[in-house]
Amino acid sequence: MASDEFDIIRRFFNSGEIAFPIPEVGLGIGDDCALLRPATGMQLAMSMDILQEGVHFLPDADPYLLGKRTLLVNLSDLAAMGARPLCFTLGLCLPAADEVWLGSFSKGLAQVAREHNCPLIGGDLSASSPVHGSKTLCVQVHGELPVDSGLRRSGAKVGDLIYVTGSLGDAAAGLQVLSNTCKESLNEEHRAALVDAFFVPESRIEAGLMLRSLATSCIDLSDGLASDLVHILRASAVGASIALDALPLSVAVRAAHNEAEQRQLAISGGDDYELCFTVGSKNEEAMQRALGSIGVPVTRIGIITEGTQVQWCEFGEPIALEASGYKHFHAASEDLVQVTH
Amino acid sequence: MASDEFDIIRRFFNSGEIAFPIPEVGLGIGDDCALLRPATGMQLAMSMDILQEGVHFLPDADPYLLGKRTLLVNLSDLAAMGARPLCFTLGLCLPAADEVWLGSFSKGLAQVAREHNCPLIGGDLSASSPVHGSKTLCVQVHGELPVDSGLRRSGAKVGDLIYVTGSLGDAAAGLQVLSNTCKESLNEEHRAALVDAFFVPESRIEAGLMLRSLATSCIDLSDGLASDLVHILRASAVGASIALDALPLSVAVRAAHNEAEQRQLAISGGDDYELCFTVGSKNEEAMQRALGSIGVPVTRIGIITEGTQVQWCEFGEPIALEASGYKHFHAASEDLVQVTH
Numbered sequence: 001m002a003s004d005e006f007d008i009i010r011r012f013f014n015s016g017e018i019a020f021p022i023p024e025v026g027l028g029i030g031d032d033c034a035l036l037r038p039a040t041g042m043q044l045a046m047s048m049d050i051l052q053e054g055v056h057f058l059p060d061a062d063p064y065l066l067g068k069r070t071l072l073v074n075l076s077d078l079a080a081m082g083a084r085p086l087c088f089t090l091g092l093c094l095p096a097a098d099e100v101w102l103g104s105f106s107k108g109l110a111q112v113a114r115e116h117n118c119p120l121i122g123g124d125l126s127a128s129s130p131v132h133g134s135k136t137l138c139v140q141v142h143g144e145l146p147v148d149s150g151l152r153r154s155g156a157k158v159g160d161l162i163y164v165t166g167s168l169g170d171a172a173a174g175l176q177v178l179s180n181t182c183k184e185s186l187n188e189e190h191r192a193a194l195v196d197a198f199f200v201p202e203s204r205i206e207a208g209l210m211l212r213s214l215a216t217s218c219i220d221l222s223d224g225l226a227s228d229l230v231h232i233l234r235a236s237a238v239g240a241s242i243a244l245d246a247l248p249l250s251v252a253v254r255a256a257h258n259e260a261e262q263r264q265l266a267i268s269g270g271d272d273y274e275l276c277f278t279v280g281s282k283n284e285e286a287m288q289r290a291l292g293s294i295g296v297p298v299t300r301i302g303i304i305t306e307g308t309q310v311q312w313c314e315f316g317e318p319i320a321l322e323a324s325g326y327k328h329f330h331a332a333s334e335d336l337v338q339v340t341h
Numbered sequence: 342m343a344s345d346e347f348d349i350i351r352r353f354f355n356s357g358e359i360a361f362p363i364p365e366v367g368l369g370i371g372d373d374c375a376l377l378r379p380a381t382g383m384q385l386a387m388s389m390d391i392l393q394e395g396v397h398f399l400p401d402a403d404p405y406l407l408g409k410r411t412l413l414v415n416l417s418d419l420a421a422m423g424a425r426p427l428c429f430t431l432g433l434c435l436p437a438a439d440e441v442w443l444g445s446f447s448k449g450l451a452q453v454a455r456e457h458n459c460p461l462i463g464g465d466l467s468a469s470s471p472v473h474g475s476k477t478l479c480v481q482v483h484g485e486l487p488v489d490s491g492l493r494r495s496g497a498k499v500g501d502l503i504y505v506t507g508s509l510g511d512a513a514a515g516l517q518v519l520s521n522t523c524k525e526s527l528n529e530e531h532r533a534a535l536v537d538a539f540f541v542p543e544s545r546i547e548a549g550l551m552l553r554s555l556a557t558s559c560i561d562l563s564d565g566l567a568s569d570l571v572h573i574l575r576a577s578a579v580g581a582s583i584a585l586d587a588l589p590l591s592v593a594v595r596a597a598h599n600e601a602e603q604r605q606l607a608i609s610g611g612d613d614y615e616l617c618f619t620v621g622s623k624n625e626e627a628m629q630r631a632l633g634s635i636g637v638p639v640t641r642i643g644i645i646t647e648g649t650q651v652q653w654c655e656f657g658e659p660i661a662l663e664a665s666g667y668k669h670f671h672a673a674s675e676d677l678v679q680v681t682h
Binding site: 026027030031032033034035036037038043044045046047048049050052053054055056077078080081083089090091092093121122123124126127128129134136138140142143145147150151152153154218219220235 | 367368371372373374375376377378379384385386387388389390391393394395396397418419421422424430431432433434462463464465467468469470475477479481483484486488491492493494495559560561576
């Protein structure tokens, strides 16, 4: 059955499942613009992410899981800012109107949209180029937070403690499972846990809301700790000392990889969408209590120092380490086959 | 010289030329989210458009003109809503970090951003898939307008007069010049005018602001009159009678095409980004005065009727006409080589 873009929008995206009303949205899908009005005293936080087939996800990625992931990775930016999700827009380039794919993808999106009370309010749908017929997904999320608040990257102070939520390296290990490059002996339970970490990163929205008044800086880990921590350090004009032996690793990552690989995944893996944040020592206990009360595990991995560099340490001793996260367009022989964010 | 994504953002996009400060933007490029706060009593209007190489623009498109066009076609959605531009976000997928291309593209963007006092506040930059290495540009524009105002598609009433700004078909004719399918005898001046219409559509922002209190409905013409007018009719549950002989045609379109082609371009061409709007007869004169005062030409092309269809007329007589605008994913043998929006 032939569908044009307007049919597709109506059937798969402009439904009560995904484009449900919220008070802040005066007008959703179906006009030249959507209309949005933050409540009195609130400002909007906005973030855009593009996900491309062959770069950010594999061509055969499960569309339902991809739908969930597409929105979750964007919500992660709101979490890192301490903003409450409001609504999102979606730009979609597809090589064909595959209704099975569209049905599953929109179900995954709707599932996360409902969980976060964050409806779809507009966007754009286009056929891909006939020459370069791949999928491109572009999401912009909109959240709200009180005026004059917001967890920025720039607030870290010398002596602040560095924490991460959850565990590191799971998503990158999950990608190895998906691309059949993990070790053969890994059991099904661990494989499933790692793939799940890649497609369905834990939402840290609640944690972000709590950290807004407790943390001094925050970022979500999309490119890997080594890369993302540097953004905090540059924005705050400080350095850091990180205890490699303190990095939180899941049972599944430990089962799937040797120690050197675990460390590599935790530092450079990317795609975890956990929060990395700094907290002054006077707020450390309150932060632990707050995040403990909502069941979000946190691990202290280091301390903010003077200087501008990261000093990696092992059992208290500084060690030399070449570590970097993912950067698009980095170096001439860029490895674009590595799926990353 | 090798650049990674952060260098590229810093050098080409996070400059005072394009990411300049405005009071409503609390935080621009460089953190997990941008922060935006509409003024008291105002709401936000938002619209997203995706432009793809090979679908919406030709692979060899001049990057400076493409930069201008990318932002202008998005601003057109704000114009159609009667919103004042505030700021925009940009998602960019590129096969390579071509600095010449990036420099020209960002200059074109900056030119339009400055003209409309509408800075870049964030976005995402990614390498394209190694298999499908084409360019994809995604822009979301954000504008403001008073709460409880806004030019919607749904307000047309039976008896309202139908108007368009500017002339129709120029952009589609320009695309034929660009793809060397226009007639050989067309002179340089006309060729330049048509190409200019494609790349640099007239901004109708000022017209939209004036129409906010005068028009009953409005849409911008991106897919062509035949397609876009139907959106107004459906949203307003009305029909329309359109006088084909009244459609405004430029000198260049008349020089480039015979009468049948001119009509086809004006109805189905797309990419003009002129406004099509309806106005009650009591406001017709005020509307003409207002738009005349800012030098925006308007032409009355028809009237809103009962029913749900478009009746095309010629010299006052109804005629049968198969007319449609561009729809992505329409029909099995879709002509994706036709560049359109």
